[in-house]
Amino acid sequence: MDIQTLLHNLHEEVSCSVCMSKYTDPKQLPCLHSFCLQCLNGIQRTSGQRDKIVCPECNGTFRVPGNGNLNVLPTNFKINSLLDVLAIKECNTSGVKCGNCEKTSEKSYYCFQCCSKCWCCSFWCYDCISFHNGIKANKEHYALALKDFQDRDFENILKRPAFCRNPGHEKKELEYFCKICEVGICNACALTQGHPTRI
Numbered sequence: 001m002d003i004q005t006l007l008h009n010l011h012e013e014v015s016c017s018v019c020m021s022k023y024t025d026p027k028q029l030p031c032l033h034s035f036c037l038q039c040l041n042g043i044q045r046t047s048g049q050r051d052k053i054v055c056p057e058c059n060g061t062f063r064v065p066g067n068g069n070l071n072v073l074p075t076n077f078k079i080n081s082l083l084d085v086l087a088i089k090e091c092n093t094s095g096v097k098c099g100n101c102e103k104t105s106e107k108s109y110y111c112f113q114c115c116s117k118c119w120c121c122s123f124w125c126y127d128c129i130s131f132h133n134g135i136k137a138n139k140e141h142y143a144l145a146l147k148d149f150q151d152r153d154f155e156n157i158l159k160r161p162a163f164c165r166n167p168g169h170e171k172k173e174l175e176y177f178c179k180i181c182e183v184g185i186c187n188a189c190a191l192t193q194g195h196p197t198r199i
Contacts, residue, residue, distance in 0.1 A: 003154055010085065013079075016035050018035050018036065018043070022086070023079050025038070026083075027073040028074045028075070028076045029053070031057070031058050034076040034079055040070045044064070051063060051064055052064060065181065072183075074183050074184060075165075078158075081160060085157055085158065088154070091106055091108060095108070096108050096123045098127075098128050099122060100128040103125050103127070109124045109126075109143045110123055110144055110149075110157075111124060111132065111138075111142070112156060112157070113138070113140065114143075129143060164185065164186035164189060166188075169188050169189060172188055176190050
């Protein structure tokens with residue numbers, strides 16, 4: 001699918017099949033189907049089973065790791081990227097919330113490096129972008145005004161890698177999949193935590 005087709009069909013790509021709304025905190029089941037965390041919590045509550053969940057798409061039954069805590073399910077980074085693209089596309093009509101001051105603004109910037117580390121800090125309002133750019137640790141960051149986005153910039157968002165969520169590994173890309181834990185892990189996790197992996 002080319003970028004123009006994807007941008008045209010974006011609402012379909014970011015709609016949860018349970019609530020039929022835009023994904024919020026998309027989590028991925030082992031069958032690779034994704035749903036809002038809130039929708040999965042509702043399914044789990046209704047079923048009465050804390051340690052298992054049934055996928056509403058394929059009806060597969062899966063063990064929930066972490067004593068039934070659905071928060072530990074892997075985040076679907078691809079859907080989060082699509083949600084960022086949608087926010088950028090719709091910014092001129094609805095604005096986007098700044099990850100720093102939480103003010104909603106149409107005059108906003110998107111930082112390609114901040115988005116990799118923390119999903120909530122991808123967007124910066126006009127007032128906060130100078131603060132962002134003044135931080136020494138951000139000197140290598142590339143922030144672009146949303147009004148200046150081109151097709152190649154959307155493609156760069158969609159191609160960004162997923163990073164490890166374990167403390168101390170936040171800058172390491174996910175490279176492996178642990179068969180036991182059923183989560184993506186970085187090279188450091190594979191070496192230091194003894195995960196059996198497959199590439």
